[in-house]
Amino acid sequence: MMTFDNKEELLKITRGHPNAKLLLRIAVDDSKSQVKLSTKFGATLGTVGSLLKRAHELDLDVKGVSFHVGSLCTDSVAYRWAIEEAHHVFEQARLIGFHLDLLDIGGGFSGHGLEMVLNSKATVWVIALDEFFPADSGVRVIAEPGRYFVDSAFTLALNVFARKKVWSLPINGNGLDTMIMYYVTDGLHGAFGINKLHPDMKPFVLRPHRVLSNSSNICYLGPTCDSADRIMDVWMPELNIGDWILVDNFGAYTIPLPTDFNGFEKPTIYLVVTPQIWKMLNFKVIVWMLSERERERDSF
Numbered sequence: 029m030m031t032f033d034n035k036e037e038l039l040k041i042t043r044g045h046p047n048a049k050l051l052l053r054i055a056v057d058d059s060k061s062q063v064k065l066s067t068k069f070g071a072t073l074g075t076v077g078s079l080l081k082r083a084h085e086l087d088l089d090v091k092g093v094s095f096h097v098g099s100l101c102t103d104s105v106a107y108r109w110a111i112e113e114a115h116h117v118f119e120q121a122r123l124i125g126f127h128l129d130l131l132d133i134g135g136g137f138s139g140h141g142l143e144m145v146l147n148s149k150a151t152v153w154v155i156a157l158d159e160f161f162p163a164d165s166g167v168r169v170i171a172e173p174g175r176y177f178v179d180s181a182f183t184l185a186l187n188v189f190a191r192k193k194v195w196s197l198p199i200n201g202n203g204l205d206t207m208i209m210y211y212v213t214d215g216l217h218g219a220f221g222i223n224k225l226h227p228d229m230k231p232f233v234l235r236p237h238r239v240l241s242n243s244s245n246i247c248y249l250g251p252t253c254d255s256a257d258r259i260m261d262v263w264m265p266e267l268n269i270g271d272w273i274l275v276d277n278f279g280a281y282t283i284p285l286p287t288d289f290n291g292f293e294k295p296t297i298y299l300v301v302t303p304q305i306w307k308m309l310n311f312k313v314i315v316w317m318l319s320e321r322e323r324e325r326d327s328f
C-alpha cells in the first residue's frame with residue numbers, strides 16, 4: 029500500500045508495483061500547524077480529477093484518500109476541513125469508477141493534553157468523521173500519529189550563557205526601544221531542528237519568577253555562529269546569565285536532529301524515573317540493559 033500525488037508517480041507504480049493498493053494524498057490547509065507539509069506533499073483539489081482518471085486508465089487500484097494537516101496542529105477545525113475535502117474526493121472517485129473504502133487522516137496530534145486527544149469522542153474531527161464517513165459507510169479510518177507518542181517524553185534544559193541589551197526601533201510608536209538577547213545552549217542546529225518553541229511546550233525558568241521584563245522585545249538565540257539560529261520569542265521573566273530554562277513536552281523531532289556544527293556538543297540525555305516507577309520496573313533488566321550499553325560503547 030502506498031500514497032501518490034502526481035502522474036509521474038502513477039507511471040512508476042505501474043512499472044514497479046502494478047498491484048499496489050493506492051491512497052491519493054491530498055494537500056489540505058496546514059496553516060494552523062507548526063510544521064507545514066502540504067507545500068511539499070499532496071495533490072491540490074484541482075488536480076485530483078485528472079489524477080484519478082489517469083489511475084483508472086492505468087488500471088491501478090486506488091483504495092482511498094490520505095492527508096496530513098501538518099505537525100503540531102493547534103486547531104482541530106483543520107481536520108474537519110480536510111475530512112470534508114476527502115469526502116469530496118471519495119465522491120469524485122466514485123463517478124470515475126473507483127470504490128474507495130479507506131481514509132487515512134495522518135498525524136499532527138499533539139501529545140501533551142491539548143484538546144485533540146486521540147481517544148476523545150467530542151473533538152471536532154471525530155464529529156466530522158461521523159458526519160462525512162459514518163460507521164455504516166463502510167469506510168475504514170486510520171491515522172499515523174507520530175509526535176503524539178513522544179511529545180511529553182523529554183524536558184529540554186537550556187542554560188543562559190550570555191545576554192546583551194541592544195537598542196531597537198519599536199514596531200509602533202516613536203523613539204527607541206530596548207531588546208534583550210539571550211544566548212542559550214541549544215538552538216536550530218541542535219535539538220530545535222524543525223521545532224519552534226511553542227507556548228504549549230510550557231517553557232519555565234528554574235527559579236521563582238521575580239522580575240518581569242518590561243521590554244516587549246526579547247529573543248533567544250542558539251549558540252552557533254548562524255544568525256538565523258533564533259529559537260523562540262516567548263515572554264519570560266528577565267533572565268540572568270546562569271539561569272536555566274526548562275521546556276516541557278520537548279520529545280518530538282528533537283533527538284534525531286542535533287548536529288555538532290561549530291563544535292557544540294549534542295544535548296546529553298539523562299534518564300529520569302520516579303521512585304515508584306523505578307520500583308515497578310524490573311531492576312535486574314535495567315542493570316543488564318545499562319551494562320550491555322556500556323559493553324557496546326567500550327568495544328566501539
Ligand SMILES: Cc1ncc(COP(=O)(O)O)c(C=O)c1O
Nearest residue numbers: 099100135136137172173174175
Ligand atoms: C506521512 C506522515 N505521516 C505521519 C507523520 C507523523 O506526524 P506527527 O508527528 O505530526 O503526528 C508524518 C510526519 O511528518 C508524515 O510525514
